[in-house]
Amino acid sequence: MSEHQSSPDICTIPAFAEMCGVNDEEAEEWVRNGTIPSTTMGEIQVVNMVRFRAELLSGKENFEAGDYSND
Template sequence: MAAQHLEQPPFDVSFDLDGKRVVYLDCRNALLCSKETFAMMMGVTEDTVTSWMQTGTVPSVKMGRPRLVNLAQLRADLSKGKTVFAQGDYADE
């Protein structure tokens, strides 16, 4: 996996376990990603991803100012066999 640690924004796509900003050139192993990156990966608009995060359809976390998609949680749920993501699935997060 190719990753680059950055000390300054604006290129932070994710964060490593130590809280350092990381740009993943390959997001398959990223823990979190921006809604822009997730929209590109899913082939949908940023507005669609924003709606999914607001309705709890995909897991997300607030990291400072931005809200990021929780890719680690998505992977964990997919590995447990989750195939349907509905509104409210992640409402308590």
């Protein structure tokens, strides 16, 4: 998987940043501080899009630091 590829279930941090209109560093901080759900694939940290979409579909509107700190 190249740095900017994604699948329906996961998304690289740079791809997620691009979708959100923020820089990579901001999206990386969201992952580090648990603002968005993430997982590790090998040595690569990726955004857990399944969980992110489920949260949005359930009505979640605000994502705060620490929401996913135990992931």
